[in-house]
Amino acid sequence: MARDSTFVVISPNGKRLLTLFFAIFLIILYLPTVLLILFSFNDSTVATFPLVGFTTKWYGLAIHSEEIRLSLLASLRVGLISAFIATLLALMAAYPLARRNVRGRPLISAMLLVPLVVPTVVLGVALLILFQKGAIxxxxxxxxxxxxxxxxxxxxxxxxxxxxxxxxxxxxEEAAYDLGATGLQTFRIILLPLITPSIISAFLISFVFSIDEVVIASFLAGDQATYPVYLYSGLKFPEKTQTLIPVATVMIVLSFLFAIGAEMIRRYGDRRLQGR
Amino acid sequence: MAAAEPPLKRSRRETRNDGGSALSTYGLLAPTLLVLAAFFLLPLYYIFMFSVALRRFSPTEALASLNGELSGFTGELWSKLLGVGVTVKVPGLDVDVPLLLVAIVFVVLLVLAVTGSKLKDYGSWVVGVAFALLLVPFLTFPAGNNLVRVMELTSDGQYVRLFFKSVTMAMTSSVAAVLIAIPVAYFLAFCVERSKYTWLLIVIAPFLTSYLLRVFAWKVILGDQGLINSGLMAIGLVDQENPLTFLIYSQFTVIVVLTYAWVPFICLPIFLSFQTIDRRLLEAAMDLGATRMQAFRKISLPIIAPGIVAAFLFVFIPSIGEYITPTLVGGVNGTMYGQSLATQFVGGAFNWQFGSVMALFLLGVVLLLTFATSRFLRAGGGGI
Incomplete structure (x- = not known):
């Protein structure tokens, strides 16, 4: 008797139920995004139901808003530079940690990873003290x-x-050394081409994180708002909100593309390594 | 040339740093470590100093600038935060205990939950009971317009009370997120045959889009004139004048939004732990007469348990200090500890020293939790 390959993990009815659950899950997951796109074309100053009429005027307003343009440029700059520095530092630290005998490795690894769990609000206020009253x-x-x-x-x-x-x-790498390559040559000729997809993906993740980060930015930006900070202050005032939605919609679509791009590059890298 | 060398010598050469000196090893690590020392450890040192320093300044200056002279050390601010009593409420019973005792009980439970599985007999029971006791005081169940508690911790100190409330909210949304993510991951891992990873990407992608906007969109869904209320009004279930107000600006809203925000992210670790299950084991179990449920409990569950705990922590740890979500959708009812902390620095309160105490307390709890559970975090995160 030919059994369905999922037979052992779930009954046919259970599978139907689970499929339904998954479908509802996906709808709820994407509902907020769909709503934002709808409201970006809604001819009303408040984002409430029922929808009033179709308009593209909010996009027009957003394009001509100096504030939005400046905050987007600020975010772009912060995102690109911080992603570049983070990727470079991570690469420099990752190489010895992966390849060499590093003394005190547990301590160094812990220190490198601990910012992951530190609440951003704590890091934000701590840096605020450092930059305003501290040694830097x-x-x-x-x-x-x-x-x-x-x-x-x-x-x-x-x-x-x-x-x-x-x-x-x-x-x-050992083969390259044996053939007389220097450390830097080995890195450039052997390692770099192999890890380029991962470097790009690390850069993109850092960038996506930065252009969406609001807590640290709101503590440290002062009067130069990044886009999330501008958005955050706007969302607290309903009358300002409607002009923010179009840019938001564009940003969401762009970050979807970014995320998918990063993932595809990562998979391309995986495939290439497996293909060797 | 290399071939002429005896094998022994060659292997010794391999264990030596291949071509790299100690200088280059630490030279490569140095910039990163320096950056972390300057912009991570040093700021934390500053909040520590602010939390214990006795400063001398005139009151007006104190508001404008906290540049007071350091004149000694004090534990006064710490005792203001921590020197309070805690009331443990279970239906029909109130017990007063000092905060320290509560903290010790929690640490012991945490240790039991993490190390209990090493006990020879009853190991899984110890772990299960310890986890249950850790979760119970912080779980909330929605019932009508109210949130119902099995056991409640409250305190006469307002910040500790607020902290318990934040932990409750974070815990509830973490448990909800895990409960939603498990069937989703199960479906992806076992029921989807083709392009599994594309579906996984579709599930995870929303996590990478603007957090602020997803929070904002929930305002549109849950607001007084939002999707749910206007829908219910249209079919006549809710009166035009009396929208369901608990939907927005409440603890409920914060919990819903936090759950929504984190579910896509934790589908990944749970999916990965389901992926490690060898289906032939389940087939063997069923051929030997086990039911599907038995097979799940005896084979799948022990394999995925670390992944599930990790997923829970991935939501819980960032949620305790949450600051943006409650500000946007929490209203007065849904205030969280992180907001109160931020107010000490940039809001009205402007008390950097007490804010530092609050920040360090939060950091301490989070770090304790992280180190105690690092075994699970590593298992789920595939970290270093």
Whole structure:
């Protein structure tokens, strides 16, 4: 008797029920996003039901808003620079941790990963004290936000890069050394091409994190708002909200594309490694 | 040349750093560690100093700038936060105990929950009971317009009370998120045959979109004129004048939004732990006469348990200090500890020293929890 391959894990009725559950789950999961897209075209100043009429005027307003443009540029700058620094630092730390005998490895690993669990509000206020009253009095502004984002993005980037470097056959590098390559040459010619997809994916994750981060940014941005900070302050005032929705919609669609792009690059890297 | 070397020598060469000196090893690590020392450890040192320092300044200056002279150390602020009594409420019974005792009981339960499985007999019972006792005081069940508690911890100190409330809210949404994620992950792991990972990506993708906007969209769904209320009004279940107000600006809203926000993320670790189950084991169990439920309990559950605990912690740890969600959808009823903490720095209260005490307390709880459960976190996160 040919049994359904899922027979052992679930009864046919259970499977139907679970499929229904999954369908409802997906609908609820995407409902908020769909609603935002709907309201971005709704001809009303408040985002409430029933929908009034179709308009693209909010998009027009958003495009011409100087505040939105500046905050988006600020976010872009903070995101790109902090993602670059975080990826670079993570790469530099990941290499010795994956390849060399590092003394005190548990302590170093713990210190590198602990920012993952530190509540962002705690890191935010701690950096606020450091920048305003502490030994590094650079004050508030986009540079301060960048530093905060580097600290949080670092462990994410490390968690992507370290396992990848560790998974690459050590003998490839040893062969290069035996043939007389220097450390830097070996890295550039052997390792770098193999881990490029992971580097890109670490960069994208750090970037996506940074352009959506609001807690640290709201403590450290001072009067130079990043886009999430601008959005956050706008969401607290219902009358300002409607102009924010169009940009929000565009941002959501873009970050979907980013996420999918990062994942596809990561999988491409996996396939390429397996193909060897 | 290498072939001429005896094998022994070659293997010793391999164990030596392949081409890299200690200098380059630590040279590569140094920048990262320096950055962390300057912008992570140093700020934490500052909040520690702020939390225990006795400062001298005039009251007006104190508000404008906290640049007072350090003149000694004090535990006064700490005792203001922690030197309070706690009332344990179970239906029909109130017991007063000092906070310290409550803290010790929780640490002991946490240790039992983590290490209990190493006991020879009754190990799983110890773990189960310890986990249950850790969860029970913080679980809330929605019943009509109210949230019902089995056991409640409350305190005469307002910040400790607020902290318990935040833990309750975080705990409830973490448990809800896990309960939703398990069937989703089960479905993806076992029932989806083709393009499994694409479906997984579809489930996870919303997690990577703007958090603020997803919170905001829930306002549109749950608001007084939102999707649910206007829907119920349209079919006449709810009066036009009396929308269901508990839906927005309440603890309920914060719990719903936190659950929603984290479910996609934790589907991943739970899915991965389901993936490690060898289906042939289940087939063997059923061929030997086990029911599906028995097979699940005896084979699948022990395998996925660490992944589930990890998933729970992935939601719980960031939720305790949550600050954005309650500000946007919590209203007065749904205030959380993180907001009160932030108010000490940027809001009206402007008391950096007490804010530092609050921050360190939160950090201490989170770090204790992380280190106690690091075994699970590693199992679920595939970390270092």
């Amino acid at each position: 009095p650079i004050g508030l502004g986009l540079e301060s936000v960048m530093i905060g984002h580097v600290i949080i993005a670092l462990p994410f980037a490390l968690l992507i890069l370290l396992p990848r470097i560790a998974s690459i056959d050590k003998r490839l």
